[in-house]
Amino acid sequence: MKEYTFFPGCSSEHNASAANMENSIQSMCRILGIQLNEIDDWNCCSASIGYAGGGQLPRMAMSARNFALAQKQKGNTDLVATCAACWLSMRETNERIEEEPRIKQDINTALAEAGLSYDGHIKTRHMVEVLIEDIGWETLQSKVTKPLTGLKAAGYVGCQTNRPFGVCGDSYENPLYLDKMIEATGATAVPFPMKVACCGGALMFSETEKACVLTKQILQSAVDNGAEVIITPCPVCQLNLEVYQGMINKTLGTNFNIPILYYSQLFVLAWGGSWQDAALHQQVIPAEPLRRFA
Amino acid sequence: MEPKKIGCYICTGCGIGDALDLKALKAIASKEQKIPVVKDHALLCGAEGVAMIQKDLDEGAVNAVIIAACSHREKSAEFRFDIDLMDRVDLRDKCLWVQDVKDGDETAEEDRQMMAEDYLRLGSIKIKKMNVPDPFLHSEGSKDVLVVGGGLAGLTAARDIAKAGYQAVLVEKSDVLGGKMNAMFKVTPDNKPPYRDLADNFIGSLISEVEADNRIKIFKNATVTKTSGQPGQFDLIIKNATSTKEVRVGSIVVTTGFDLYDPTKLPSSLGYGASPDVVTSAEFEKMAKEGKIVRKSDGQPAKRVAFALCAGQRDKEHLDYCSGACCIYSMKQALYVIDQYGADASTYLVYQEIRTPGQMEDFYRKVQEEGGVFIKGDVTAVAGNPKGGVVVKVNDHLIRAHESLDVDLLVLATGMVSTVDTLDPNSPSPVGTGRDELPGSILNLQYRQGPSLPRLGTNDFPDSHFICFPYETRRTGIYVAGPARRPMGIAATMTDASGAALKAIQAVEAVALGVGVHPRSGDLSFPSYRAEGCTQCKRCTEECPFGAINEDDKGNPLFNPARCRRCSTCMGACPQKIISFANYSVDMISTMIKEIEIPEEDEEKPRILVFACTNDAVPALDMMGRLRSPISPYIRIIPLRCMGSLSLVWIADAMSKGFDGVLLMGCRHGDNYQCHNVRGSALAEIRLSKVSETLQRLKLESNRVKMVEVNIMDAETLPGVIGDFVEQISNLNPNPYKGF
Amino acid sequence: MAYDLSFAKDVYNKSEMGHWIKMCMQCGVCAGSCPLRAHWQHSPRQLFQMVRAGKRDEVLKSSDMWMCTSCYNCIVRCPRELPITHIIHGLARYAETEKAVDPMQPTRRFAVEVFWKNITATGRVGEAMLTMRLYFQDGIGAGIQRGLEMRDSALGMLKTRRLNPIPFRGKIKGYDGFTKMLAKAAELEAKLENKA
Numbered sequence A: 001m002k003e004y005t006f007f008p009g010c011s012s013e014h015n016a017s018a019a020n021m022e023n024s025i026q027s028m029c030r031i032l033g034i035q036l037n038e039i040d041d042w043n044c045c046s047a048s049i050g051y052a053g054g055g056q057l058p059r060m061a062m063s064a065r066n067f068a069l070a071q072k073q074k075g076n077t078d079l080v081a082t083c084a085a086c087w088l089s090m091r092e093t094n095e096r097i098e099e100e101p102r103i104k105q106d107i108n109t110a111l112a113e114a115g116l117s118y119d120g121h122i123k124t125r126h127m128v129e130v131l132i133e134d135i136g137w138e139t140l141q142s143k144v145t146k147p148l149t150g151l152k153a154a155g156y157v158g159c160q161t162n163r164p165f166g167v168c169g170d171s172y173e174n175p176l177y178l179d180k181m182i183e184a185t186g187a188t189a190v191p192f193p194m195k196v197a198c199c200g201g202a203l204m205f206s207e208t209e210k211a212c213v214l215t216k217q218i219l220q221s222a223v224d225n226g227a228e229v230i231i232t233p234c235p236v237c238q239l240n241l242e243v244y245q246g247m248i249n250k251t252l253g254t255n256f257n258i259p260i261l262y263y264s265q266l267f268v269l270a271w272g273g274s275w276q277d278a279a280l281h282q283q284v285i286p287a288e289p290l291r292r293f294a
Numbered sequence B: 001m002e003p004k005k006i007g008c009y010i011c012t013g014c015g016i017g018d019a020l021d022l023k024a025l026k027a028i029a030s031k032e033q034k035i036p037v038v039k040d041h042a043l044l045c046g047a048e049g050v051a052m053i054q055k056d057l058d059e060g061a062v063n064a065v066i067i068a069a070c071s072h073r074e075k076s077a078e079f080r081f082d083i084d085l086m087d088r089v090d091l092r093d094k095c096l097w098v099q100d101v102k103d104g105d106e107t108a109e110e111d112r113q114m115m116a117e118d119y120l121r122l123g124s125i126k127i128k129k130m131n132v133p134d135p136f137l138h139s140e141g142s143k144d145v146l147v148v149g150g151g152l153a154g155l156t157a158a159r160d161i162a163k164a165g166y167q168a169v170l171v172e173k174s175d176v177l178g179g180k181m182n183a184m185f186k187v188t189p190d191n192k193p194p195y196r197d198l199a200d201n202f203i204g205s206l207i208s209e210v211e212a213d214n215r216i217k218i219f220k221n222a223t224v225t226k227t228s229g230q231p232g233q234f235d236l237i238i239k240n241a242t243s244t245k246e247v248r249v250g251s252i253v254v255t256t257g258f259d260l261y262d263p264t265k266l267p268s269s270l271g272y273g274a275s276p277d278v279v280t281s282a283e284f285e286k287m288a289k290e291g292k293i294v295r296k297s298d299g300q301p302a303k304r305v306a307f308a309l310c311a312g313q314r315d316k317e318h319l320d321y322c323s324g325a326c327c328i329y330s331m332k333q334a335l336y337v338i339d340q341y342g343a344d345a346s347t348y349l350v351y352q353e354i355r356t357p358g359q360m361e362d363f364y365r366k367v368q369e370e371g372g373v374f375i376k377g378d379v380t381a382v383a384g385n386p387k388g389g390v391v392v393k394v395n396d397h398l399i400r401a402h403e404s405l406d407v408d409l410l411v412l413a414t415g416m417v418s419t420v421d422t423l424d425p426n427s428p429s430p431v432g433t434g435r436d437e438l439p440g441s442i443l444n445l446q447y448r449q450g451p452s453l454p455r456l457g458t459n460d461f462p463d464s465h466f467i468c469f470p471y472e473t474r475r476t477g478i479y480v481a482g483p484a485r486r487p488m489g490i491a492a493t494m495t496d497a498s499g500a501a502l503k504a505i506q507a508v509e510a511v512a513l514g515v516g517v518h519p520r521s522g523d524l525s526f527p528s529y530r531a532e533g534c535t536q537c538k539r540c541t542e543e544c545p546f547g548a549i550n551e552d553d554k555g556n557p558l559f560n561p562a563r564c565r566r567c568s569t570c571m572g573a574c575p576q577k578i579i580s581f582a583n584y585s586v587d588m589i590s591t592m593i594k595e596i597e598i599p600e601e602d603e604e605k606p607r608i609l610v611f612a613c614t615n616d617a618v619p620a621l622d623m624m625g626r627l628r629s630p631i632s633p634y635i636r637i638i639p640l641r642c643m644g645s646l647s648l649v650w651i652a653d654a655m656s657k658g659f660d661g662v663l664l665m666g667c668r669h670g671d672n673y674q675c676h677n678v679r680g681s682a683l684a685e686i687r688l689s690k691v692s693e694t695l696q697r698l699k700l701e702s703n704r705v706k707m708v709e710v711n712i713m714d715a716e717t718l719p720g721v722i723g724d725f726v727e728q729i730s731n732l733n734p735n736p737y738k739g740f
Numbered sequence C: 001m002a003y004d005l006s007f008a009k010d011v012y013n014k015s016e017m018g019h020w021i022k023m024c025m026q027c028g029v030c031a032g033s034c035p036l037r038a039h040w041q042h043s044p045r046q047l048f049q050m051v052r053a054g055k056r057d058e059v060l061k062s063s064d065m066w067m068c069t070s071c072y073n074c075i076v077r078c079p080r081e082l083p084i085t086h087i088i089h090g091l092a093r094y095a096e097t098e099k100a101v102d103p104m105q106p107t108r109r110f111a112v113e114v115f116w117k118n119i120t121a122t123g124r125v126g127e128a129m130l131t132m133r134l135y136f137q138d139g140i141g142a143g144i145q146r147g148l149e150m151r152d153s154a155l156g157m158l159k160t161r162r163l164n165p166i167p168f169r170g171k172i173k174g175y176d177g178f179t180k181m182l183a184k185a186a187e188l189e190a191k192l193e194n195k196a
């Protein structure tokens, strides 16, 4: 049994937008024998847009508080995040605390107000890194009992799982790990030139029309390349691509109806998990192309 | 020399044996070409095959070898025998590999066999016509090296020559060594990691090192007033105010450095002269060295300083080229200001592009870190500021705005100009008599083609192919280094000087052995002429790209073999066909042409002769073979030493023999020439323009002969080039001279 | 005065990662990397040069920084390794603290008025509340309008249990300490200067 400290992040909460990710990841970890120990009383990571209201120190203090709680509760065990934005802001905070004495000092002065302290040394990892590095490709493949043969999937890596840190040294411009994951389930990864294009991120809320144009290009490319589903590791991407499809169809004259799934959902199904285990009932655009494997 | 005993060794490996009729090939060699020893082996390049050849050599059965196998560029290490005469016949790369023969296609098989047989004939003729060259030796040669100019480059070259164990003669026209370096405050860390911090000027210690070295003879206040002879025996006259000395050296390094462009010639928009607060970088360097970075107008501290980079450089009206070092020295000068005034300093560098040769990108970063502000744009106007300093109008390309910049000083980064007297490169024509005096000439060469060094293209620097053959001027044994060669900074100058010093040493050693220096290093052959046939037409003395040939009083050529690069241009130039090498001649190629079998007209098998330059075209043809690109089976390739050797008589020979067309593959010529011998292919083209006369005389169409430029990288496009020509020829009637 | 360095020095010292702006060599790679580049009036590199040219107002009032989607494309491509994304975020924040930015700039409004308030109110994002605030920031009418546009999606989210029907969420347990911590951090932030 592998154990990790777990930071689910706001969108993975019960009844939150990435509940399907959270539920399928829990199923995935059950099958793999991974235990995720959630940090008690964690707070928001401040996400990618927190800089504007929070600046540097308040923004980083939020992540630092989570680290401090983690250290107190679970020691320096590796911390796993499932959301790209959480992973990114926590890694960034940890790096700056470890590298900049001034930041470390200020952050700890602030943490002290909450009766906490943090001196670095917790490694923040993305769930996909755990799969690739700790579980390994062989195991991921060997667990498959219901290969998704014939399923055509576009692996959409997006931005923040990919940049600036990257996953396991994969390329920024053409990362291959997600395609490899798709192929590991027996499905086919279609060529997908937009795999690292931006979905608009948080600007989907404030600059919806502009962001929809970006999202439309991504959807179009997936469809043009014959994908039946799009697979992503990122809850922001998932949300933007799925929930705004209706609006894009309406405003940009398209006719998309393509399910947007998490890699974890694909794994759970291929590993013999149920529709429910894979949280496939939680798709706003129903995962019809997967019905044939259920 | 003992009589030639030729052995022909045919390899049947690499598919040769399967594709070709070995018996027929052997019959060509022994019966037709009368070669006494003819053998074959299934893997000639293997130990056994090589041993077979070596045995025949050891036993004295053979002393000249034909290897009929792959291209001469393959397996050269294996086929390295201690003999004077050897030739390779390429049955594989340029024959087998470029012939697409389908199973059972007998015509194609026959065509391929004919091609192989012709190539074997060519090799046989070639070796029969080759003689062993005697080296050109001279008993009173010198191995000393003259260095002209005692600045950074000259000092470095002289020091390195001495360190390598040779004697150097250093001539400096002023009364001090060190040149422009003496005026420098600090130097950039061009060759010292981490390439960020300014270093103290080191020229003093280099001067002492050179002055203390007794292998270096120094002449100050002196110039070279005459240089005659050739490598190994250059005779100099070195003069100073009171005395004249005659000195013999083996080779020469020119390190006369640069002058700065005259700032008064700059466009008025740059403001030189508009205010005392507009200075050149040289003037600014002096101010910094004296510790006075102040406004010239009123002596107030100059804390805000702008630098106009490319002040005249890269401007067609002024200097057409990049001066290489001014971006860096301007950055260095910005650091002077920052070092002196700390947080109060504001420095602005207005640039076109920033150029950071060598490791200088790290230095650029450092200057940015220190707060230097870089503005891509132009200085459009400069006016004195009544409050002191100047107002500089800048067109900032980055923010697309015209702004005015108030500064205490504007520094103009002017560029470097040549100090070497040069000749027009495109004039092969009579420039001198070989006895001219050109006042102020760096060397005053007593060369038929004039006292100066040929220059490169339109600028004033001596020709020296910057990629393939740096330092080598078009005068063998004479090298240029440092900013005398092209503008450059400190590190590059020192590397350059070391490189040129080594070249100069290589030259004296090669000359002492009587072999070619470069590019045909080690070549023993050199041209000679048959005096009785000479009409004093002077073509050879004018066309030699390297000025190797002088003239005697009667106008006969006087060959200077040590100046010669063995390019064979003179051979092709001579209308009397009387210039030849022991192992390469007009007659040799003519005989080869005549030996090729021409099928009867009714067989409908045309023949096209290809003359290919060995330097670029032949390797490209070999690579075409590697790519297995099929070409017409009617092609026959004869490699030439250089297109410069092209004799028009060969075209006439080919036509009267019945070839339907002749294709010539030479290197690119003109401004960005790639010809190893600089003018070889250019001269061939000029000669060819007269070929229509020959063709007219024979009543043949002028488009039967065509010259193309071929680059070593052209393997992929060559089949198309050849294909087009073959098509063009097949649209014509067959050459009526077939069978005559 | 053009190229007066006082603004540049402020940015170098106070704006997040601002000191890196010195190091830009104006290659333009960042400009070509922005997903919303069509909507940037000045590309990142231009903003950087404007900082160096002393264009305080043009930079701080610009909406360019607010067009950053945080895609991190530029950051991994910059040959000079400038942390461009953070610099852009820093300039946005600096404009905010200097009160130079138009308060109605949509992303500024969302990020500062909606998002930051939302997360600091309880310690975590309340997505339903966030959405409501976002929709109703321009008044009830506009809110209903936007809500209607997204009605199907919202219903879908509710149906699949990915949206909490109750917009109010509880505070984290350590909320008191959390708030004090943020207050302290904000106080220190005002004194924070870049290391270089």
Ligand code: SF4
Binding pocket: B011, B012, B013, B014, B016, B042, B043, B044, B045, B046, B069, B070, B074, B075, B092
């Ligand atoms: S490489 Fe050349 S010599 Fe060796 S077997 Fe092939 S053709 Fe013969």
Ligand code: SF4
Binding pocket: B309, B310, B311, B313, B314, B321, B322, B323, B324, B325, B326, B327, B328, B352, B353, B354, B355, B413, B415
């Ligand atoms: S080195 Fe720089 S300043 Fe000098 S000519 Fe070249 S580009 Fe211009």
Ligand code: SF4
Binding pocket: B527, B543, B544, B545, B546, B547, B548, B549, B563, B564, B565, B566, B567, B568, B569, B570, B571
């Ligand atoms: S072979 Fe070339 S270099 Fe030598 S004399 Fe003839 S033309 Fe000049």
Ligand code: SF4
Binding pocket: B529, B533, B534, B535, B536, B537, B538, B539, B540, B541, B556, B557, B573, B574, B575, B576, B577, B578, B579
């Ligand atoms: S080219 Fe031939 S004929 Fe003319 S001068 Fe030279 S050697 Fe004599």
Ligand code: SF4
Binding pocket: C023, C024, C025, C026, C027, C028, C029, C030, C031, C044, C045, C077, C078, C079, C080, C081, C082, C084
């Ligand atoms: S990519 Fe980097 S160096 Fe290039 S313009 Fe942008 S910030 Fe400057």
Ligand code: SF4
Binding pocket: C030, C033, C034, C035, C036, C044, C067, C068, C069, C070, C071, C072, C073, C074, C075, C084, C085, C088
């Ligand atoms: S991170 Fe921001 S500034 Fe950089 S490319 Fe993406 S949107 Fe543009």
